[in-house]
Amino acid sequence: MTINWIRSVKTRLGLLVVDESGMSTVEYAIGTIAAAAFGAILYTVVTGDSIVSALTNIITRALNTNV
Template sequence: MRTTLRSASIRSARIRIRLRRFAAAEEGMSTAEYAIGTVAAAAFGAVLYGVVTGDSIVDALTGIIDKALNTAI
């Protein structure tokens, strides 16, 4: 019986150690990672804005709307 209690105590201690390590884990981005992520998001936004405001997208959407409005029922 003592052996069972002792092994349970050891397992319990190991679990507590793992939980402490998990809780103390570093979360989030560091300053450098945050700066790179911000620049990447801004660049993606700029590219997306350029694509959406480009003539090809406007022409394509206009064509779709014209086709939908001029369809015979």
């Protein structure tokens, strides 16, 4: 009876170690949070004064070429 009990416990522990039923949801959530954080940082950088003025200068120089 003890051997059967040990086998049963080993089998259950093996299933717990291998079970990944919630992993895809967790990975999806972490990926979504990371993408949102990256988007927020990118928005902050792009809307900063230095970037806006640099882009404006580039466009102005491109449109005011003297050929």
